[in-house]
Amino acid sequence: MPIKVISGTALHTPTRGRLEVLENVHILVDETGRISEILPSDHPRLAEVRAHAEAQGNLTELQQGQFLLPGFVDLHIHAPQWPQLGKALDASLEVWLQKYTFPLEARYSDLAFAREVYEGLVEALLANGTTTAVYFATIHLEASLALAEICLTKGQRALVGKVAMDDTGQCPDFYRDADASTAVNETRAFIQGVRELAGCEDPLVRPVITPRFIPSCTDSLLEGLGNLAEQMDCLVQTHCSESDWESRFVQERFGASDTAVLSRFGLLRQNTILAHSNFVSDEDLTAIQHKGAAIAHCPLSNFYFANAVFPLRAALDKNVHVGLGSDISAGHSPSILDGCRHALLASRARQSGIDPRLPPDERGISGSAVSIPEAFWLATAGGGEALGLPIGKFVLGYKFDALVLDLNTPGSNVGWFPNLDTLEDLFQKLVLNATRSNIVMVWVDGAIVARSPSIHL
Numbered sequence: 001m002p003i004k005v006i007s008g009t010a011l012h013t014p015t016r017g018r019l020e021v022l023e024n025v026h027i028l029v030d031e032t033g034r035i036s037e038i039l040p041s042d043h044p045r046l047a048e049v050r051a052h053a054e055a056q057g058n059l060t061e062l063q064q065g066q067f068l069l070p071g072f073v074d075l076h077i078h079a080p081q082w083p084q085l086g087k088a089l090d091a092s093l094e095v096w097l098q099k100y101t102f103p104l105e106a107r108y109s110d111l112a113f114a115r116e117v118y119e120g121l122v123e124a125l126l127a128n129g130t131t132t133a134v135y136f137a138t139i140h141l142e143a144s145l146a147l148a149e150i151c152l153t154k155g156q157r158a159l160v161g162k163v164a165m166d167d168t169g170q171c172p173d174f175y176r177d178a179d180a181s182t183a184v185n186e187t188r189a190f191i192q193g194v195r196e197l198a199g200c201e202d203p204l205v206r207p208v209i210t211p212r213f214i215p216s217c218t219d220s221l222l223e224g225l226g227n228l229a230e231q232m233d234c235l236v237q238t239h240c241s242e243s244d245w246e247s248r249f250v251q252e253r254f255g256a257s258d259t260a261v262l263s264r265f266g267l268l269r270q271n272t273i274l275a276h277s278n279f280v281s282d283e284d285l286t287a288i289q290h291k292g293a294a295i296a297h298c299p300l301s302n303f304y305f306a307n308a309v310f311p312l313r314a315a316l317d318k319n320v321h322v323g324l325g326s327d328i329s330a331g332h333s334p335s336i337l338d339g340c341r342h343a344l345l346a347s348r349a350r351q352s353g354i355d356p357r358l359p360p361d362e363r364g365i366s367g368s369a370v371s372i373p374e375a376f377w378l379a380t381a382g383g384g385e386a387l388g389l390p391i392g393k394f395v396l397g398y399k400f401d402a403l404v405l406d407l408n409t410p411g412s413n414v415g416w417f418p419n420l421d422t423l424e425d426l427f428q429k430l431v432l433n434a435t436r437s438n439i440v441m442v443w444v445d446g447a448i449v450a451r452s453p454s455i456h457l
């Protein structure tokens with residue numbers, strides 16, 4: 001018998017750009033948090049299965065105006081930058097890092113401060129429907145382990161990285177690893193620590209090797225971390241080709257692109273998460289695709305720091321794995337639904353171009369705009385594919401990471417007019433207009449991790 005049954009109408013995008021409406025279905029979840037069956041309302045075993053779940057208090061029945069969606073995947077977020085959300089975005093990337101961000105991140109040597117911030121952040125993300133997050137922490141081993149432990153305690157699926165950065169030219173004395181071997185050893189200790197905390201079989205929280213970005217790392221650190229990834233079979237994340245300044249810096253130092261340098265050091269691997277990747281060439285995209293690495297598209301922070309718009313369509317056309325990242329706090333929204341909206345806008349800016357004085361056929365790049373189901377796929381199943389995890393859609397064997405969107409919450413921005421709107425129309429409205437206040441229940445691995453106090457479920 002399944003341990004849980006969730007009954008209602010579910011909306012998801014199991015393949016890129018294709019909305020599927022599962023009307024009045026019953027999703028059965030087993031003791032490992034996986035979807036074991038999806039039954040239609042006329043299934044002969046349904047009454048028995050539902051009665052059993054109800055007797056155990058494990059039946060959730062969605063009401064009129066409530067819809068089930070897959071949980072959101074945030075492929076790139078800096079947990080320690082949460083206190084800086086919405087602040088200090090008036091500088092360039094290189095100034096922002098030195099003037100605001102490194103001083104803030106240095107404070108996480110204080111474990112009590114780290115715990116306070118991280119607990120608030122993980123709760124806020126879960127309430128926004130982010131069921132999986134791929135975090136950069138800071139250089140501090142203890143505080144980074146605390147973030148992993150908080151994700152476990154609060155039930156969020158997470159990949160957590162202790163940041164590595166040792167280059168004396170780019171990192172201030174008050175915020176850098178002592179040297180490459182210390183950074184590699186502490187990263188190894190961090191990986192072991194997270195694996196001990198979370199276990200090794202199907203863990204909810206996993207470690208990620210995290211060279212901050214090429215400019216902040218010496219060659220020996222990049223090499224040491226590449227070797228460590230192979231030895232410990234560990235995921236990697238980093239920033240890649242984010243801005244003019246950053247990509248030129250790497251070209252001048254190595255005479256090669258970020259992607260080529262990461263590959264040279266063994267850091268471009270299966271499911272490596274590359275944040276941004278705005279200035280990638282076709283050759284870079286081919287290399288990323290061949291290695292099975294993935295891009296975290298961070299459209300909001302790109303508007304502030306990138307000096308360009310990510311070539312999303314080019315990446316998708318080459319079958320590169322792509323998902324969305326909030327890039328807090330270079331992005332100032334914790335909501336991955338906002339991420340969908342920003343991805344839609346960025347793709348339209350790329351399609352239209354920016355200079356109305358140019359003739360229409362010289363302004364933008366036709367075919368760049370993505371559709372609403374494509375944006376939603378990036379936020380859910382696309383993020384899951386990027387990580388190689390069975391999440392982001394309602395499919396047998398996939399993890400039940402999901403949320404309920406309720407149209408009846410006070411002050412809701414989503415209006416549904418059943419005589420005017422099909423469920424396809426409603427899906428568009430949800431993606432464009434729903435807010436945190438519409439998200440009334442959230443599950444990860446089949447367990448409830450957030451629930452609005454006013455919900456009747």
Ligand code: GUN
Nearest residue numbers: 078212213239301327330
């Ligand atoms: N490049 C190196 N560090 C960072 C960071 O914290 N945020 C962003 N957006 N880019 C970076």
Ligand code: FE
Nearest residue numbers: 078239275327
């Ligand atoms: Fe970032």
